Amino acid sequence: MTTERYGYRAYPSGDQRRALSRSFGCARVVYNDFLAERARLREAGEHKDISFSKTASVVTTGAKATPDRAWLSEVSSVVLQQSVRQAERAYRNWFDSLSGKHLLRTPKTPLIRGKDFPG
Template sequence: MQLRYNYRLYPTPSQRQALAKAFGCARVVYNDGLRVQQDAHAAGLPYISDAELQRRVLTEAKKTPERAWLAEVSAVVLQQAVADLNAA
């Protein structure tokens, strides 16, 4: 017999804000990585590795003033967004 459980979370307003920030940053990183991969494909360049893609859309992006806010969330969330992109 298999059991199934349902869970529901009720985050506080501050937790809700932190989750929204993390999800938003993950979306931006995913979209930036997708754009880099599409540009490389259109230019006829080889597939960009996971490590190189992380360097471009995470490490280098955090150094720019336009994307400095990416450093405010956990790096694990951003790295997982890049891994999800490569899995897709």
């Protein structure tokens, strides 16, 4: 069985570029907020009591209700949910590396994403 790969290039208009930039920025903020909240819970010793889904609710739905994060409502919730899933997967990989199930060279907590992060 052979699989073929195709490459596509997109040329978004100015409005599309702004919408994509807004979506990527919101995804980065939610990802970083998730990591910060889990780190805060870990330092307080509450990380085992509060599930990932509860943390996800706090950093997405709860954040939209606050005045300083109300702009998260401007993008699709799918973008925010996927960002939370990526952060959760990063934590699961870290936990697996600590237990020996997932081999990483040096197990580290997931890293905060900067504005220049490619994905």
